Amino acid sequence: MNIKEATKKWVGEWNAIPTSAVEILINHDVENCNDSYQITVENESQCGFPVAWGTMWTFGESLDEEWAENNADILNDCGIVAYYTESLGVVFGIDGAGYDFYEQHWIPLYKARGLRWHTQN
Numbered sequence: 001m002n003i004k005e006a007t008k009k010w011v012g013e014w015n016a017i018p019t020s021a022v023e024i025l026i027n028h029d030v031e032n033c034n035d036s037y038q039i040t041v042e043n044e045s046q047c048g049f050p051v052a053w054g055t056m057w058t059f060g061e062s063l064d065e066e067w068a069e070n071n072a073d074i075l076n077d078c079g080i081v082a083y084y085t086e087s088l089g090v091v092f093g094i095d096g097a098g099y100d101f102y103e104q105h106w107i108p109l110y111k112a113r114g115l116r117w118h119t120q121n
Contacts, residue, residue, distance in 0.1 A: 026085055
């Protein structure tokens with residue numbers, strides 16, 4: 001399995017959530033003083049919630065979520081916008097379109113996460 005195939009396998013374990021639902025949940029949490037906040041740094045091009053595919057994700061495994069909570073700077077470096085909510089835990093997305101997300105975001109995240117499911121690059 002090459003690195004792109006391994007990354008696709010990992011991404012396939014994630015849970016897809018409509019961005020509009022995440023936005024409603026976070027706004028509800030903020031209004032009701034529940035824990036909900038952005039864990040990555042906003043960049044200048046970002047305006048509101050991530051727009052790619054109208055989708056955000058949560059990890060399929062709690063170990064990935066725990067790693068993400070402790071490595072927000074790496075998520076940020078991979079171009080990922082991430083939030084923490086009491087209800088969902090870490091939820092994340094990408095604010096971009098028109099390019100290969102695997103090459104620009106998911107493979108760098110796979111590598112940074114330290115996964116080694118691939119046998120060839």
